[in-house]
Amino acid sequence: MHRPAQRDHRDQHDQGERQPGRRNARLGRLLVCAAAVPAVLVVAGCSSSDSGSAAGEDAAQQQTPAAKPSQSASANAVQPAAYSTLPEACAVLSGATLGDLVPKGTKSGKEGTTDDTATRASCSWSSLQNNGVKGSQFRWLNVSMLRFESNATRGAGDKLAKDYYGRQVQDAQSVDGSKNTKPEQLTGVGDQGTAIRYDLKKKEGTFKQQTVVARVENVVVTVDYNGAGLAGDKTPSADDLTKAAEKAAKEAVSAVTAANHNGGASPSKPASESPSGSASKGASPSASASASKKN
Secondary structure: OHHHHHHHHHHHHHHHHOOHHHHHHHHHHHHHHHHHOOHHHHHHHHHHHHHHHHHHHHHHHHOOOOOOOOOHHHHHOOOOOOOOOOOOHHHOOOHHHHHHHOOOOOOOOEEOOOOOOOOEEEEEEEEEEEOHHHOEEEEEEEEEEEEOOOEOOOEOHHHHHHHHHHHHHHHHOOOOOOEEEEEEEOOOOOOEEEEEEEEEEEOOEEEEEEEEEEEEOOEEEEEEEEEEEEOOOOOOOHHHHHHHHHHHHHHHHHHHHHHOOOOOOOOOOOOEOOOOHHHHHOOOOOHHHHHHHHO
16 A cells, blocks of 8 residues: 555656756755855755655655565464373273272273274273172263364364363253253363263163263363163162262363373464364264163
8 A cells, every 4th residue: 555655656756857947946956055065065965955855765665564464374373272182991990990880890891983093082881780689780881082173164172172062961961761850060070071960761770870071171071871770679879870970080081181291282283274083073972872772
């Protein structure tokens, strides 16, 4: 915008130089200078008045700022995701925790199938404790982790994780056939945490389902844990099962943080230009729903 204005000014100046009146005025100034001061000063002073105008114009041209580079690239930049990997799913819980949650299934861990363990991972355990004529106690545990990468089109990884976290909480509260649904906000379980529990009645008995959804940075951890007293055995306490599920969720979140403690994304690392595998596949079905089908 500055350049056209300067060109107009320069054109007007040149046109004025060509006019006879302007030339006569300049000649008059030269004669006055010659009569008033020595010849050397005449040349220096009078020539500077003429050349100064041209020099000023040249300086103005040189100082004309170049067109500013487009800011679209910086505007589209997103903060790189904090976490760049996931821990091994079947190793996120300690032996002691597995002993409490699945006493007869500590070695039954089955890793879920995935084509990218750095983006999504899961592991499930099952336990059936036979109490003879009193019946038996059944437990099923699943831990799943989903990591989101930052993307220039879809946004920052932690924002994508927040959106998925919200969907997971809603899905856990809307399982078909659930009774006495009770959500509860948790503290100390990642950056966000919610526990949802409900009852599912089946022909084998009443299953107590607990789902804990937690988010830490750009990773969402979902723990599904259910239990039932079968063949006449008593129904387990929902409070006890919920506390156990919260314990498992805290350990899983700590494992995610530890896995990225020295391997997180560098601030200088550019954001991925392609959606992560987890994001492109969309939200996976609620593990609690699949758990109810298996049971």
